[in-house]
Amino acid sequence: MKHIGNLQVPKGATKTNKRVGRGQGSGKGGTSARGHKGQMSRRGASIPAFFEGGQMPLSRRVPKFGFTNHFRTEYQIVNVSRLQELFENNAFEGNEVNKEMLYNLRVIRKKKLPVKILGLGEITSALIVSADAFTETAKSKIESTGGKVIVNG
Numbered sequence: 332m333k334h335i336g337n338l339q340v341p342k343g344a345t346k347t348n349k350r351v352g353r354g355q356g357s358g359k360g361g362t363s364a365r366g367h368k369g370q371m372s373r374r375g376a377s378i379p380a381f382f383e384g385g386q387m388p389l390s391r392r393v394p395k396f397g398f399t400n401h402f403r404t405e406y407q408i409v410n411v412s413r414l415q416e417l418f419e420n421n422a423f424e425g426n427e428v429n430k431e432m433l434y435n436l437r438v439i440r441k442k443k444l445p446v447k448i449l450g451l452g453e454i455t456s457a458l459i460v461s462a463d464a465f466t467e468t469a470k471s472k473i474e475s476t477g478g479k480v481i482v483n484g
Contacts, residue, residue: 407439411469412452414460428460430483445483454478 352363365372381388414428422436430446433439439446448460450468454476461481465473470480 405444406447406464407441407444408447408449409433409438409462410449410451411454411472413438414448414458415452415454415456418456418458423458426456426458426478428458430462448473 349359350357351359354360362372370376370378381390383389417423417428417436417438418426423432430439430442433446434442445463447464448462448466448469450466450470450472454472457477458473459479459481460473461483463483465480465482473480
């Protein structure tokens with residue numbers, strides 16, 4: 332009968348640690364399986380993954396070019412044709428489209444990144460679209476069908 336007082340670990344579940352540096356009789360005495368001399372035989376030795384033994388590292392050998400703007404706003408893009416496709420499949424309740432709906436329909440992947448509507452494709456239904464940014468073609472295509480464009484904050 333199993334009680335909390337006589338529980339046992341299953342056989343083979345635990346393993347005894349290898350005791351290095353405990354004399355010649357242990358088979359791991361002397362150099363303690365670290366070899367003779369050298370950096371890794373020393374105590375506290377660790378070599379960074381990118382270290383190349385003093386040779387000029389690859390990250391410094393390769394020429395650098397280009398520029399990364401850290402202040403760039405990364406938009407999630409949705410085309411006008413995709414909005415039309417979703418409307419035809421009755422994905423929206425009514426004719427209003429917003430970021431929350433697009434996220435729930437898995438058109439966009441992240442709630443926090445801004446959404447930009449692009450003008451690729453055709454739209455025939457009058458939709459009220461609210462997004463963070465619109466291209467001029469997208470804006471004109473949506474408004475030409477009788478729809479409305481709302482730019483968020």
